[in-house]
Amino acid sequence: MRLLNLFHLCIIFSNGAFSAKVRTKTPPMGWNSYNHYGCNPNETIIKTNAKGLVDQGLLELGYDQITVDCGWATSYRDSQNRLVWDPQKFPSGGPTLGSYVHGLNLKFGLYSGAGVKQCGSETIKASLGYETVDAAAFAEWGGDSLKYDNCWPDDKDTFLVLANLQSPMVQYNYPENDPSTRFRTMSDALEKVSRSIVYQVCQWGVGENLGTWARQISNSWRISNDIENKWKSIWRIANQVVPFYKHTGVGMYADMDMLMVGNSGLNIEEEKTHFGLWAINKSPLVIGCSLVPGATRKESITILKNKEVIAINQDSLGKQAQLVLRYTEEEYDIWAGELSSGRKVVAVVNWSNATKNIPFEPIPVGVSSASGVRDVYAATDLGSLAAPTTYNIPGHGIKLLVLSGISAAPAPKELFYYKATTASLTGGAQLVSCGTDCAPVNSKIGNINTSARASFSNVDAGGSGKKLVSVDFINYEVALGSAWADGTNTREMLISVNSGAAKRFSFPISGGNWFETGRLNIVLDGFVAGAKNTITFTGGKGSTWAPDLVGFAILG
């Protein structure tokens, strides 16, 4: 026992003192019952999908985990206090199903939650208070991973319904410790069993600083409310994952939720964009459609089987991509990330619903030239790249490129920085002091809306015309409850140079709370030479707030 602990310590330290044990070097891949079958899995469903996964050649591509999501257990525990597989839905029992899954060379994924009951049920038991006995059972049943959900965080149902008028099943305002004790308790219990069980936290990003605590106790962690089978979910989750590059790495990944590819809510271009964004951000790739042969359209299966996209996701560096540049009115983003062997992945995302010619410059992604440019979805080599170019991208489509033979471009220099503290404010806009937070200024301007402005005068842009500007902002509008309706996690700001036409920008989530700064790179035009410019920031949308503003840098 003592030896085992020392061994664990070594592993922990070799990956940094504040990281979870690496149980999966690359993002987990597999299939999960929830997106297609809801909280209603059964033995037939799991077996036919497991077999379908193997028969359609998905196992050999890396999809090696089959997870039975919510709904598998009963409303009672057995005489040893263990969870019980529902005998109606799983007549052969869980361990036998585990053997079947293992017999197909697949891993057996289990599901429970850090609450009294499972999601989607008024009665089915989850693991809160029974972590030790449940972890032991998961190991004994041959479990290889555990998705650990966040429903019914306590049993004060009636009280909560009366007091807060919210569903006791899903409590977005449930007070979470930092790190969350409920999720750490299961992590500790899994450490003590003799089986390596990949721990997949599904806490939805309730509370603050998820990336900071979740990476210490788990191998992946859900960053947001559930994906819906709709295009708007892709935009929401892409905006939510942006700051997590600070926390992800080998063995610890931000989970953008299970894939909707193949569930018919997205068209083929949208499915490619969805799969591509999940891949570059190193999200687990967990198939959520039916893999019963013939049940899902062939084009969707082809997307899921794209070896080159999978290779980007499974790259040995485990590095999440970053949002490099955003053009909101032109409706596109440039994302980029590092891959092994000095390569880079670049994604140009067309958020508009029309086909567009979208300009792409290599310098902002840190490339002065690349001798190899692979258009991943077209499976075509585009030759080399050393100058700005243009890509024709379908509506809601993605241009996914892998650049190799790269000669790096030096990062653009920060010529001037303008702090929130130097702005003149109108309307309700207010300077807020943040102590040591709101880097690098330690203050921010809040309450910016369409009737409030922050203006910076005597701005030197290092020359006239178009400039690359990095806006330091704070947005922690995580849109948990509102995600189901039209709620958005982005905040809009209008920015104008020298009283020219204002441009609108959508700001993503910036960090883990209302005091962690994020940086969005944008291009502004209309500057004049010398310290003679005025830049004005104001709200971009009706009665909603703009992001808080920390400052901005002019790059050159």
Ligand SMILES: *[C@@H]1O[C@H](CO)[C@@H](O)[C@H](O)[C@H]1NC(C)=O
């Ligand atoms: C599993 O679910 C499917 C689809 O709902 C149903 O046809 C089948 O009878 C169920 N099997 C069991 C064992 O419950």
Ligand SMILES: *[C@@H]1O[C@H](CO)[C@@H](O)[C@H](O)[C@H]1NC(C)=O
């Ligand atoms: C594209 O978006 C515009 C504006 O949001 C909308 O009016 C139009 O109906 C959409 N077209 C398609 C083909 O979805």
Ligand SMILES: *[C@@H]1O[C@H](CO)[C@@H](O)[C@H](O)[C@H]1NC(C)=O
């Ligand atoms: C902007 O915010 C202020 C409070 O700071 C509020 O009084 C005003 O009504 C808001 N404007 C709009 C258009 O919502």
Ligand SMILES: CC(=O)N[C@H]1CO[C@H](CO)[C@@H](O)[C@@H]1O
């Ligand atoms: C950056 C950008 O243009 N964002 C738009 C992307 O698409 C979604 C939905 O399709 C819009 O809501 C955003 O405004």
